[in-house]
Amino acid sequence: MEPILVYGFPLGSSMGLVAALEWLGKPYRLCRVDMLGVMRNPSYARLNARHETPALVTDDGRVITETMAIAHWFAARDTEWRISFDPRSAEADRMMQLMAFINTGFTAAFSPLWAALEMDPRDPVLQDALRRWGREAVIARHDKLEAMLGDSPYLLGDHPTLADGVFVGVARWVDFHEVAPASRWPRIETLRRRLEADPAVRFASALERGDAAAGSGALQGHISLAEVTDRFGRG
Ligand SMILES: N[C@@H](CCC(=O)N[C@@H](CS)C(=O)NCC(=O)O)C(=O)O
The missing domain is CATH 3.40.30.10 (Glutaredoxin)
Structure with missing residues (x-):
């Protein structure tokens, strides 16, 4: 099947x-x-x-x-x-590194923002603190990813890979939570726009x-x- x-x-x-x-x-x-x-x-x-x-x-x-x-x-x-790539290649190592970064720190940075949004019953003081914590964490992780990106059209090379798949579902959350304009991270924004047009x-x-x-x-x-x-x- x-x-x-x-x-x-x-x-x-x-x-x-x-x-x-x-x-x-x-x-x-x-x-x-x-x-x-x-x-x-x-x-x-x-x-x-x-x-x-x-x-x-x-x-x-x-x-x-x-x-x-x-x-x-x-x-x-x-x-x-x-x-993906031959598992023994340098590209495979880099793909795993990028995917692991995106699936852990980058994605987890949004957790306080989701927790604040979904809190029931509401606790405005805690929600406000979570939003501040989340925004700072998301900005810091975007700064790190921006620094990790090279000049290739996709996360690795000239076509989309699993790393781009792991990235693209999460990438839009920065807009949804209104953390900062996407243009703050030009390389990430270019990658996002390319993937979103795929x-x-x-x-x-x-x-x-x-x-x-x-x-x-x-x-x-x-x-x-x-x-x-x-x-x-x-x-
Ligand atoms: N570590 C898991 C995390 C999966 C995860 O957090 N998924 C979210 C959606 S992106 C979810 O189902 N959250 C539960 C909820 O929204 O109630 C993974 O990487 O697959």
């Missing part, structure tokens, strides 16, 4: 993994999950006990969670090096919004969360 990527909306980091599957070009299926709704139901714990997306059902029916583990699964099947990212973004869209043809259709949970969930 085809692997099934369980991706979240709204504004999930997993949107970039959908784009990566398009770049990879091998048959896959998707399961679209409302992160503010059904993902919080107890039954979702059968897929991921931490109630997070993404999750991947592998072609032999196992459930893998965590972006880095899912990216590793994609890379191991990327026989033509479309979105057909695979446009396709993934349309699916995330719930719009119909035409992709590369690799997507074999969506499966409901209920079916994924019944067939592949634990317990």
Whole structure:
């Protein structure tokens, strides 16, 4: 069977993994999950006990969670090096370094901002402190990423890789949380605009919004969360 990527909306980091599957070009299926709704139901714990997306059902029916583990699964099947590199190459080391930075410090810097936004019941003093903490952390991590970028059109070289997929889903959060204008980091902004214009990212973004869209043809259709949970969930 085809692997099934369980991706979240709204504004999930997993949107970039959908784009990566398009770049990879091998048959896959998707399961679209409302992160503010059904993902919080107890039954979702059968897929991921931490109630997070993404999750991947592998072609032999196992459930893998965590972006880095899912990216590793994609890379191991990327026989033509479309979105990754020979694991023994310098490019592969650099891709892992960039992905790890983006998936840890860069992404985690937004956590206080999400916590402030979602706090219920509200606590204005704590929310204000979280917003200040989050803004500073996001700016610091953007400064670091800006310094890490070279002059290549994508994070590594002349075509998008898994690193760009891990980046593009999270990159837009700086606008959503109104941290600072994107133009403050010219290299990051150029990369973002290039990725956001990419057909695979446009396709993934349309699916995330719930719009119909035409992709590369690799997507074999969506499966409901209920079916994924019944067939592949634990317990
Ligand atoms: N370490 C996990 C983090 C996944 C994560 O935080 N996902 C977010 C969406 S981008 C989520 O599901 N958050 C739970 C929520 O919004 O309630 C990974 O890298 O896959």
